[in-house]
Amino acid sequence: MKLGWLVNALLLIGVIGLGVYAWNKAGQPKEVSYKLSNLAIASVKKIDVVSRATAGYTLEKRGETWFLSAPIEARADQTQVHRLLDLLSAASKEKLAATDLKRFDLDPPALKVSMDGQTFSFGGTNPLTQDQYVGTGDAVYLVSAYYASLVPRASDRVLTHSLFNDNEKAISFKFQGFSAVQKDGKWTLSPQPSPDKEQLSQDDLNRWADDWHYASSLVTQPWGGKPTSDLVEVKLADGKAITFVVVRREPELILARPDEKLQFQFSGEMTRRLLNPAPSKDKEGAGTS
Numbered sequence: 001m002k003l004g005w006l007v008n009a010l011l012l013i014g015v016i017g018l019g020v021y022a023w024n025k026a027g028q029p030k031e032v033s034y035k036l037s038n039l040a041i042a043s044v045k046k047i048d049v050v051s052r053a054t055a056g057y058t059l060e061k062r063g064e065t066w067f068l069s070a071p072i073e074a075r076a077d078q079t080q081v082h083r084l085l086d087l088l089s090a091a092s093k094e095k096l097a098a099t100d101l102k103r104f105d106l107d108p109p110a111l112k113v114s115m116d117g118q119t120f121s122f123g124g125t126n127p128l129t130q131d132q133y134v135g136t137g138d139a140v141y142l143v144s145a146y147y148a149s150l151v152p153r154a155s156d157r158v159l160t161h162s163l164f165n166d167n168e169k170a171i172s173f174k175f176q177g178f179s180a181v182q183k184d185g186k187w188t189l190s191p192q193p194s195p196d197k198e199q200l201s202q203d204d205l206n207r208w209a210d211d212w213h214y215a216s217s218l219v220t221q222p223w224g225g226k227p228t229s230d231l232v233e234v235k236l237a238d239g240k241a242i243t244f245v246v247v248r249r250e251p252e253l254i255l256a257r258p259d260e261k262l263q264f265q266f267s268g269e270m271t272r273r274l275l276n277p278a279p280s281k282d283k284e285g286a287g288t289s
Contacts, residue, residue, distance in 0.1 A: 034095045036136055037118055041085045048114040057155035072222055074262055075160040083150045092141035104133040104140050113151055122148050159220040172235035208277040217264035223256040
């Protein structure tokens, strides 16, 4: 009986303790947090970036796709732009008056990002917290230096790494020695591989077409060269035709897209994967075992 009373007493003490903790916490003031912007990410249509070290660039949203509009016209890396837009979600525990900007290294700032008219100026870092001073509107905020790391300083860092737009679906490839055409969901090679060679399955061909669609370049740069005879002619599902120039095959593969004035550099392995459809490695291994 005494043990039961002891257990009940301990439970009562525990309940009272939790109640006191909850009451004290509810009575404490909430931690202040200041949002740097009220702009909605989905509504932003234009971004300007200027830094001390580079000439800067401009991004514009057309439909649902972001493009570089200055200093050149080109498709932008959509993932990179969305990371840049994360700046709009930044919040700070510190809000200071935008006076004597030199003490924040904001006169002039090292980097400026403008989104639909709201400008964010990046200055120095606080020596104690290592957070960065960012000025916008009539205030200066301390935010994580992570946000500055999301901003590419040069325009070539925001160029797309994809050979195709998201809405471009290839249904035909024509190379110097062969072609591949998709009809009713099935790929056909012309000419057909000789019977003594390893035959390509539809899975092999679908995998090869996906390699083209999802290929991501190591480096993308503006291209101002001249087309050569080494071409890949591509037809899209919407009837549009695209030509890729094979600028170089070794030691790295470089493909240029003249209609967009861009060139894409890939590893040497991509020469085989993109320019020469081959059976899957599993099939090759099975044939030699």
